[in-house]
Amino acid sequence: MDVSTGDIDAPHSMGTTIIGVTYNGGVVLGADSRTSTGMYVANRASDKITKLTDNVYLCRSGSAADSQIVSDYVRYFLHQHTIQLGQPSTVKVAANLVRLLSYNNKNMLQTGLIIGGWDKYEGGKIYGIPLGGTILEQPFAIGGSGSSYLYGFFDQAWKEGMTQEEAEQLVVKAVSLAIARDGASGGVVRTVTINSEGVTRKFYPCDKLPLWHEELEPQNSLLDILSAGIPDPMVS
Amino acid sequence: MSSIGTGYDLSVTTFSPDGRVFQIEYAAKAVDNSGTVVGIKCKDGIVLGVEKLITSKMMLPGSNRRIHAVHRHSGMAVAGLAADGRQIVARAKSEATNYESVYGEPIPVKELAERVASYVHLCTLYWWLRPFGSGVILGGYDRDGPQLYMVEPSGVSYRYFGAAIGKGRQAAKT
Numbered sequence: 001m002d003v004s005t006g007d008i009d010a011p012h013s014m015g016t017t018i019i020g021v022t023y024n025g026g027v028v029l030g031a032d033s034r035t036s037t038g039m040y041v042a043n044r045a046s047d048k049i050t051k052l053t054d055n056v057y058l059c060r061s062g063s064a065a066d067s068q069i070v071s072d073y074v075r076y077f078l079h080q081h082t083i084q085l086g087q088p089s090t091v092k093v094a095a096n097l098v099r100l101l102s103y104n105n106k107n108m109l110q111t112g113l114i115i116g117g118w119d120k121y122e123g124g125k126i127y128g129i130p131l132g133g134t135i136l137e138q139p140f141a142i143g144g145s146g147s148s149y150l151y152g153f154f155d156q157a158w159k160e161g162m163t164q165e166e167a168e169q170l171v172v173k174a175v176s177l178a179i180a181r182d183g184a185s186g187g188v189v190r191t192v193t194i195n196s197e198g199v200t201r202k203f204y205p206c207d208k209l210p211l212w213h214e215e216l217e218p219q220n221s222l223l224d225i226l227s228a229g230i231p232d233p234m235v236s
Numbered sequence: 237m238s239s240i241g242t243g244y245d246l247s248v249t250t251f252s253p254d255g256r257v258f259q260i261e262y263a264a265k266a267v268d269n270s271g272t273v274v275g276i277k278c279k280d281g282i283v284l285g286v287e288k289l290i291t292s293k294m295m296l297p298g299s300n301r302r303i304h305a306v307h308r309h310s311g312m313a314v315a316g317l318a319a320d321g322r323q324i325v326a327r328a329k330s331e332a333t334n335y336e337s338v339y340g341e342p343i344p345v346k347e348l349a350e351r352v353a354s355y356v357h358l359c360t361l362y363w364w365l366r367p368f369g370s371g372v373i374l375g376g377y378d379r380d381g382p383q384l385y386m387v388e389p390s391g392v393s394y395r396y397f398g399a400a401i402g403k404g405r406q407a408a409k410t
Contacts, residue, residue: 081339084347096340121379 015184017146017175018048018059020116021158022139023167026124026195027116030171031059032146032179033187044187053078054199056094056117057192061144062131067111070101091117095127095135103133112143118194146178146185153177164193168202176209249363259367260360263389266369267316272404273302275313275373277384277397282375284313287404307332309342309377315402316370316389324372324387327355345376349385349393357391371401 019030035043050058050071056078060067074097078089095115102109115127128141140158142150153174162170168191175189189204244250245258252258271287286302303313304325312328314321331351335343352374359365367389374385386399400408 084350085344086346090341093339093341097338099340100338 015146015182016048016061016144017150017178017182017185018061018112018114018143019147019150019171019174020059020114020126020128020141021162021167021171022116022124022126023162023164025164026118026193027126028164028167028171028191028193029057029059029114029116030175030189030191031144032175032185033190034185035064036184041186046187047190049190049192049201051075051199052094052115053082053089053117055088055119055194056091056115057194057199058094058098059114059116059143060111061113062111063109066109067113070098070109070111070113073101074098088119090119090121091115091125091127092119092122092137095125095129095137098127099129099133099135102129102131106131106133114141114143116192116194118196120196124195142174144178144185146175146182149178149181150174164195168193172204173210176204177212179209180212180215247363248360248365248367257360257390260390263367263369264371267371267389267401268403268405270316270370270402271302272400272402272408273313273315273371273373274400274408275375275384275386275396275398277375277382280382281377282311282382282384284311284373284375286313286315287402306348306374306376307336307342310345310348311375313373313375314370315372316368318370320368321370321372324352324356324368324370328352328374331355342378344378344380345374345383345385346395348376349374349387349395353387353391353393356387356389360389360391373399373401 015034015036017032021028029049031048033045034041035046048060050060052058052071052075058071060071074094077097078094081089081093094117098113098115112131113129118124126138126141128136128138128143140154142154157170171191172189179185188206189209191202193200244252248257248259271289273286276283284303303311305311306325306328312325328348332343332348356368360367369389371389372387374387376383384396384399385393386396387393
């Protein structure tokens with residue numbers, strides 16, 4: 001049997017579904033957790049929501065290396081900026097720094113990013129920065145390969161001025177829908193909520209996610225059978 | 237006016253035995269002997285004023301402006317040597333536009349004052365440069381409201397409710 005090793009050497013890409021949503025009082029960022037190299041899942045529990053400052057986070061999609069390097073640079077610049085300013089940076093400044101890196105290096109980078117955060121002047125804000133380095137301030141943003149399946153969903157489900165609960169439920173539902181349809185998205189759902197009180201990280205493993213059309217509840221799972229202590233597991 | 241340096245005042249890179257840099261103090265003298273400049277911070281803005289010195293009746297009114305706009309939200313009034321002041325304003329304008337193109341927001345007044353002060357101070361560190369013979373009152377309005385700063389030839393910068401430099405500063409302060 002000829003085992004192809006081409007996949008293992010392919011650059012790490014995050015197929016991904018990433019979402020950022022504003023609500024009445026802050027923002028909710030959400031993402032799946034699959035990092036793939038070709039058809040192989042290199043990391044099934046990655047954290048695609050990265051901290052830039054205490055009040056600004058970044059959702060990464062596209063090339064894992066490119067998005068990591070951009071976030072490292074911006075974190076460094078923002079750190080210096082915060083020291084000079086004597087107060088936390090605004091979300092707009094963070095987004096602008098990301099945009100400059102994305103735009104000026106557009107020939108070399110392949111990464112779509114969503115910046116979300118809270119500052120005392122503007123409140124909760126979401127900025128989408130897709131591949132070429134455009135910056136767009138939006139009430140909500142979606143990105144990554146899985147986002148193709150969510151445009152219609154958000155057209156119908158999005159509304160202005162949601163509560164924190166509603167926004168989080170919306171994000172979790174959307175990511176799980178995308179995971180169901182997009183092969184390059186999967187794993188668990190991670191969310192980060194940012195508001196005036198601070199930052200909260202949440203984690204939704206597979207059994208906490210809603211099931212969709214034609215997905216089945218696990219039946220006669222070997223794990224359940226084995227843990228029930230049946231001596232001959234192959235007899236049902 | 238007889239402050240004797242006795243050899244310790246020949247270069248800006250020389251300290252006197254009692255810890256003074258005379259060249260910087262002489263630069264401050266240039267500012268003290270020039271036309272008065274005042275600045276006041278109010279609840280809803282800044283007011284800057286300069287004493288109009290008419291050196292010749294042939295001069296057109298409106299020329300030799302000593303209040304300059306630095307950016308859409310900030311301005312500067314200059315006292316002392318006019319040409320030195322122009323350099324400081326040019327630098328402030330450049331810092332303001334550069335900040336905005338990197339960070340995407342208008343430069344906070346505190347940051348602008350620090351950059352101008354650093355630049356003025358820079359010119360007191362090298363023997364081949366001379367200190368600026370002008371002091372500046374910088375006013376601006378950013379997210380945190382109106383703010384007023386003064387930068388002296390030594391490079392120090394403080395934030396004020398009201399400031400005055402030049403010949404009539406004592407009178408202005410009372």
